[in-house]
Amino acid sequence: MKQYSENNFEQCTKCTVCTVYCPVAAVNPLYPGPKQAGPDGERLRMKSSEFYDQSLALCLNCKRCEVACPSDVRIGDIIQSARIKHSTKKPGLREFTLANTDLVGSVATVVAPVVNATLGLKPVRHIVEGVMNIDHRRIFPKYAFGTFESWMRKQRKEQALFAKQVAYFHGCYVNYNNPPLGQAFVKVMNALGYGVQLLDKEKCCGVALISNGFVNKAKKQAQVNINSIRKAAVENNLPVVATSSTCTFTLRDEYHHLLGLDNADIRESINLATKFVYTLLCDGNHTLKFNPDAARIRVAYHSPCHLERLGWTPYSIELLKLIPNVELVKLESQCCGIAGTYGFKKENYATSQSIGEPLFNAIEASECDIVATDCETCKWQIEMSTTKRVLHPIEILAASLL
Amino acid sequence: MRYDTVIVGGGLTALMCGIELARNGRSVALVTTGHSSLHFSSCSLGLYNAAEPLKAIESLPQSHPYAKLGAEAVESYAARATEILNIAGIATNGTTEANHYIVTPMGQLRQCWLSLDGALTSHNGKELDYKSVALFYPEGFLDFYAQFICDTLGAMGTTVTSHTFSLPELVVRRNNQTEMRSIQVARALDKEENLRALASIISREAGDVEAVVLPATLGFDHADVRQRLSRMTDKEILYIPTLLTSVEGVKAERALRRTFESMGGTIFMGHTAVSHTTEEGLIASVTTSKGITLTAEEFVLASGSFIGGGLAADREGVTEGVFGADVIVSEGNQTTRDIFEPQPFMSCGVATDGNFKVLIGGKAVENLYACGAILSGYNPVKEGCGAGVAVTTALKVADDIINR
Numbered sequence: 001m002k003q004y005s006e007n008n009f010e011q012c013t014k015c016t017v018c019t020v021y022c023p024v025a026a027v028n029p030l031y032p033g034p035k036q037a038g039p040d041g042e043r044l045r046m047k048s049s050e051f052y053d054q055s056l057a058l059c060l061n062c063k064r065c066e067v068a069c070p071s072d073v074r075i076g077d078i079i080q081s082a083r084i085k086h087s088t089k090k091p092g093l094r095e096f097t098l099a100n101t102d103l104v105g106s107v108a109t110v111v112a113p114v115v116n117a118t119l120g121l122k123p124v125r126h127i128v129e130g131v132m133n134i135d136h137r138r139i140f141p142k143y144a145f146g147t148f149e150s151w152m153r154k155q156r157k158e159q160a161l162f163a164k165q166v167a168y169f170h171g172c173y174v175n176y177n178n179p180p181l182g183q184a185f186v187k188v189m190n191a192l193g194y195g196v197q198l199l200d201k202e203k204c205c206g207v208a209l210i211s212n213g214f215v216n217k218a219k220k221q222a223q224v225n226i227n228s229i230r231k232a233a234v235e236n237n238l239p240v241v242a243t244s245s246t247c248t249f250t251l252r253d254e255y256h257h258l259l260g261l262d263n264a265d266i267r268e269s270i271n272l273a274t275k276f277v278y279t280l281l282c283d284g285n286h287t288l289k290f291n292p293d294a295a296r297i298r299v300a301y302h303s304p305c306h307l308e309r310l311g312w313t314p315y316s317i318e319l320l321k322l323i324p325n326v327e328l329v330k331l332e333s334q335c336c337g338i339a340g341t342y343g344f345k346k347e348n349y350a351t352s353q354s355i356g357e358p359l360f361n362a363i364e365a366s367e368c369d370i371v372a373t374d375c376e377t378c379k380w381q382i383e384m385s386t387t388k389r390v391l392h393p394i395e396i397l398a399a400s401l402l
Numbered sequence: 403m404r405y406d407t408v409i410v411g412g413g414l415t416a417l418m419c420g421i422e423l424a425r426n427g428r429s430v431a432l433v434t435t436g437h438s439s440l441h442f443s444s445c446s447l448g449l450y451n452a453a454e455p456l457k458a459i460e461s462l463p464q465s466h467p468y469a470k471l472g473a474e475a476v477e478s479y480a481a482r483a484t485e486i487l488n489i490a491g492i493a494t495n496g497t498t499e500a501n502h503y504i505v506t507p508m509g510q511l512r513q514c515w516l517s518l519d520g521a522l523t524s525h526n527g528k529e530l531d532y533k534s535v536a537l538f539y540p541e542g543f544l545d546f547y548a549q550f551i552c553d554t555l556g557a558m559g560t561t562v563t564s565h566t567f568s569l570p571e572l573v574v575r576r577n578n579q580t581e582m583r584s585i586q587v588a589r590a591l592d593k594e595e596n597l598r599a600l601a602s603i604i605s606r607e608a609g610d611v612e613a614v615v616l617p618a619t620l621g622f623d624h625a626d627v628r629q630r631l632s633r634m635t636d637k638e639i640l641y642i643p644t645l646l647t648s649v650e651g652v653k654a655e656r657a658l659r660r661t662f663e664s665m666g667g668t669i670f671m672g673h674t675a676v677s678h679t680t681e682e683g684l685i686a687s688v689t690t691s692k693g694i695t696l697t698a699e700e701f702v703l704a705s706g707s708f709i710g711g712g713l714a715a716d717r718e719g720v721t722e723g724v725f726g727a728d729v730i731v732s733e734g735n736q737t738t739r740d741i742f743e744p745q746p747f748m749s750c751g752v753a754t755d756g757n758f759k760v761l762i763g764g765k766a767v768e769n770l771y772a773c774g775a776i777l778s779g780y781n782p783v784k785e786g787c788g789a790g791v792a793v794t795t796a797l798k799v800a801d802d803i804i805n806r
Contacts, residue, residue: 016647017437020585029571029586032578040580067672070436070711072691268693282403311672311692314403314431330663333671358623 005042007074007081007257012039018065018075023335024058027354031058034065037082038075045082052086058351059083060339061211062305076309077257084215084258091213094132098341099212102204102221105143105176112143135349139384141177141376148179152198155186162195166276167232169225169242169251172204173376184398185243185273191401192277192286199228199240205247208341210258222255226263233269240266243273243394245307245374246340252310272307273394274374275315281322289402294325299396300368302359302382303333304375316374316393323400329366334359338381353385360385372396405431405668407803408688408696410675410724411704411712413438415774415792417658419702421486422800424665431698432667433690435674439710443651444618444643445492446504447789449480449515455790456498465730465779467791470756476794483793484516490661491625492654493519503527505642507617509550513786518650520628522615522640524558534561535640536608537615538600540587541568542576545645546617563611567603569596584644585652587619591627601634613638618650670694675705675724684769688724700803703727703752703760703772704796712776713750720750725770728753728761730778744784751778758799771799 012035019025019033031037037056044051056079065075097104108115118124119140129136148170152159159165166189174182186196203225209218229251232238242248251270255261280286301320303313313333320328337356342348363371363386371382371390379390407423409416412434423430450468452458456477462469468476480498487494494516496502501513503524517523524530535555539546552562571590576582590596608614618641621627632639643650659669673690678701680686687697703725705712713729714721720729729752736747752760752772759766773795775788782788 015441016581016583016585017441019581019583020441020647020652021437025581025586026589029574030577032581036578036581068437070438072435072674308671311670311690311694314668314670317668318403332660 007042007078009039009042009073009078011071012073012075013071014040015070017070018068021064021068023062023064023337023355024060024351028058028351031055034059034075034079038065038078039073042078042082045086049086052082054089056083057087057089060335060342062335062339063309064305064335067308074257080210080258084210087213089213094134094345095212095214097132098134098344099208099214100204101172101176101208105172106147108143109145109147109176112145116142129346133346134344135346137349138344139380141173141380143176144179146179148175148182149198151179151183152196156197159186159195159197162190162193164194165197165238166194167199167229167236167238167240168196169199169202169229169240169247169270171242171244171247171376173244178376181243181392181395184392184395187398187401188277188288188394191288192280197238199225200231201228205250207246207250207254210250210254211340211342215259219259219261222259222261225251226255226261226266229266229270233266239271239276240269241271241273241276243374243392244376245272245304245310246377248272249306249310272310272312272315272374274319275312277394277397278315278319278322281319288397290324290400291402294400296325296327297369297396298327298329298367299370299372300329300331300363300366300388301393302331302336302363302371302373302378304373304378305335305339307374308333316372320372320393320396323397325400326396329368331359331362331366336378336381338377340377343381352381356381356385363388370396403431403694403696405429405696405698407431407700407702408433408698409702409704410688411702411706411710411774412669412671413655413704413706413710413774413792414440414443414658414789415706415796416702416704417655417662418483418486418793418796419704419773419800420662420667421490421658421665422482422797423803424662424667426800426804428804430662430667431670431696432662433670433673433675433688433696435711436672438655439706440651440655441648442646443648443654443789444504444506444521445648445650445654446512446514446517446521446643447494447793448513448786449476449498449501449790451501451513451784451786453500455501455515463779467758467777467780467795468787470758471794471798475798476790479794479797480515480790482797487516490657492657495519495523505551505554507546507551507642507644509547509552509554511554515790520620520639520641521618522642529558530555530560532560532612534611535613535615536563536565536604536611538565538567538604538608539617540572540582540619541566542572542579542582543587543617544580544582551642563609565603565607567600569599571596583647584617584619584649585622585647587617588622588649591619592621592624597627597631598634601631604631604635604637608635608637611637613640615640615642617642617644618648619644620649622649622653670696674711678725683767685725685767700769700771700806701725702799702803703770703776704774705776707748707751707775710775715747722752722776725760725767726762727772728764744781748781748783749779752776753778757802758795771802773799
């Protein structure tokens, strides 16, 4: 259908379906919900910034409204764009620390044991709450001692031996917190006959910068990533693959929709690991050798919000179904409540945990051994709020190989 | 990705067809832009507006979907649809023998074949089964016409008292007046403390009535809210459907989707089917707005009419966008001036053969079927048969695919 406005708000039929699926409106009566905050409010904001409502800051940017919408209105983009355009609230020290995952990560990985031990202490978490307004109940992800990039540099020669290559967008989480996930990805790709290389220069995708109000810095980092991906995808003709669903979503959609950058020529080259691997396994030319002695595990799959928005959840599920020692339970799709850095903030902690509660209950009731998900922040939230360990589908796949 | 059958659509029709195929062991994918028009449905299903619906069906013109099925098949598919609703945990009342009536939020009576268990109904449209009821609804609740409802029930010989209630959580919700809708009320009533507060208001104010009536806002995540309220108040609790979004409709879609997925079905949510490919006169694949190509043995078009996005109209005409199916548009004006009169455009739809195989360029495609609201030749509003056509044609198509 023809679009007249930037984010097609005129296609809203006021059916209110989005508000039914908004995780925030469900638990916080102060939030008017996506229809009112999005297309309804936009009509007024077009007249004057005075109509900007501070309650828009309550939006998680989960995009579940957009997935629910029968008219394909970009409701979440309307709300986020309005925040970027009209919000007068200046980000502070807390926002700076949460948003600059690159900067904080590169310092923390050098002294990881000290940082992990310190952030694990209750009194420290209370001080963090007092100074930064980060909730003391929130458990920080542990930092790795040494980055994934430094590990990859040691693999360069070995990886270059493979005739076929992919460029891996690892993201901050794999680099600073969980290099084993990156290593699992390398193991799977190698088993499929692909070598893995890094992009020329990778910056944080910027999702946390955008949500914390550092739009100019986000644009700068995005441009670095776009240039690197362009070199890999267009000049060297390599598929670019990421393990994080949120990084993938940000690179593909938010760069254009929220930051206004042109990524049209590289968008289709940016792929998610589960989709890339599943597609290879279905083409008839690729097989994997599974370990027949691998212990049988019951896996509950949680679909992250941004993966739902990408529309690629079925790939992660179908890939897990191919693993012989996995018995799969699909959890009903719902937001876990953390939404990146949102759930770290003291004022959002209660909302964040109430949103996730039905999911936490479903996970406990599923009697699974392990939860699988493609998003790192969902992993933190679920591990903090349930008794279960969370792995990426690629880690489960790697562990089942011979 | 590859499936046995790909269904374009995600509403009642698509889910009925999908569940029937999945429970017969086929791999099925649904492709749906967003959530369905069940969100605007009372979930009382109409078969056909007539004193004896099955008899009336026998004399319909050959172009009508029911005429293609025949009255006998309509009856047996209707029974099977009831069974599937039951499997999904949707409890209904009613038979195909004779219609009964529900009370609408505008205080009108409407014929139906099935109504949800708990809905306020009249078996003959002349009187209720209750001589006295108390109506309770939240202060500031949108689109609920209590006075019309009281007038209608009063005219049927039932004594009605009308009461509003408020709860602290609903007072906060009223800060956003335009969003004071059934879902928000239902979510509040999911909480034990709010339900107890409502129970004590009912116990205090209802008096000695045979039943208490509320808008259909009884629980969103919890299935047993009506029964719990009934136990707390020691009264029978009934409900009247609400305007959008309908809590019972949302719950029904959720229950049907869960059932479909539990049988191994896959839902491509947030995907719009945009194009197709053919091989030797058969449909080979469908590609979605997110660039995913789905191949299958059979394809089912269950994408609804104009509101569902299955049909689109502009000045040039009416089109079906995914397959370019032939569309039947009646001659002359497509609208009539009186909006309460039947509107000719509502009978628009894709052309099919006697077994609902879709015609493209006048020729039936052997592996492409259509069912539900996208079909031509009937007026769902005037005839009260939208849900009936949806479920019976969906099951007929599923049967033909299974036996193919």
